[in-house]
Amino acid sequence: MDITTHGLDDLSDPLRAAWHRTMDESPQYANPFLAPEFAVGVARHRGGARLAVLRENGEPVGFFPYERNAFGIGRAIGLGLSDCQALVHRPGVTWDARELLHACGLSVFEFDHLVEEQRPFGSHVTGTFASPVLDLKVGEESYAEWLRGAYPGLAKTTLKKERRLSRDVGEMRFVYDERDPEVLRTLMRWKSAQYRRTGRMDRFARPWIVDLVEHLFQVREEHFTGMLSVVYAGDRPVAAHFGPTSGTVFAAWFTAYDPDFRYYSPGLLMHLRMAESAGREGVRIMDMGRGEKEYKDWLKTRDLRVGEGFASRPHPVAAAHRLWRRPVRGLRNTVLAHPRLREPADKLLKTVGGMRTSGRAASKGR
Incomplete structure (x- = not known):
């Protein structure tokens, strides 16, 4: 060799x-x-x-x-x-x-x-x-029909929340491949705020990561495309995801949403819409990445x-x-x-994150 x-x-x-x-x-x-x-x-x-x-x-x-x-x-x-x-x-x-x-x-x-x-x-x-994955199988049916077949336990509540979002804020629509860089910047601001709020390291406080994501957003090749997906209510972005796809694998990466709309479960709406749309594009696996999250247990088909x-x-x-x-x-x-260890640790991180966020807000108000 x-x-x-x-x-x-x-x-x-x-x-x-x-x-x-x-x-x-x-x-x-x-x-x-x-x-x-x-x-x-x-x-x-x-x-x-x-x-x-x-x-x-x-x-x-x-x-x-x-x-x-x-x-x-x-x-x-x-x-x-x-x-x-x-x-x-x-x-x-x-x-x-x-x-x-x-x-x-x-x-x-x-x-x-x-x-x-x-x-x-x-x-x-x-x-x-x-590392949970979702095997994607999409036929000719509508999104609602696909959802009822793939996730019968989630379908009724999910569709109800989509209708309520349309009624309360503006018509809900999903864009699988959004090319507006301003929405990407909005996603990074949301994610940065989420990191701080939950006491995690803010990845987007590191300029090289911001530059990398903006660079990958421009890549559109067969084996790698930087894909930005967005849930809108009217013209207002409610949730967004950015991650890479190959011809057959969609990698779930950065997902965030506007906290004002948390009542509508925007993160779950986003992942379900992405799964259905990716399947229609010929993608066969959504890789949700290593880590314990409740929504991953709901969506995965295997590990x-x-x-x-x-x-x-x-x-x-x-x-x-x-x-x-x-x-x-x-x-x-x-x-x-x-x-038993993870939940107290998560609460502690959120408490620290809340204190950190409050401290920054107070400093700005001086």
């Missing part, structure tokens, strides 16, 4: 095309987060992104995008944002994890959404987690499994990195896995 490393800023057209063909040949790698367009976007807006290309008889057969810092610590491309990570390779290709890390100049490689198929990384996985861990080779830096990162991840996973 010949392994070479490259920058992603100038990914050649032949390598991009070979990467796309590899995704097509292996359905488990059809997720848009595994497409070259996502890796190139991260490389453009965050430093340290690289690509390892695996070749057999001179032909590229595997693609491993990663990020590397000056100490040789590696992480999955877009770690913290990406909901799917893997070395994308053609069927039947075999490779060795330590050989790969050595070729990349990495002492350790951290991942948290690794595709289950990645057996060479198997001994380095510290935990596996459910994929994703892995978390640290692939490493003998090196002092690798040992130090694991000692630093592993307890943090372990504590977080323990809390998330147990409702």
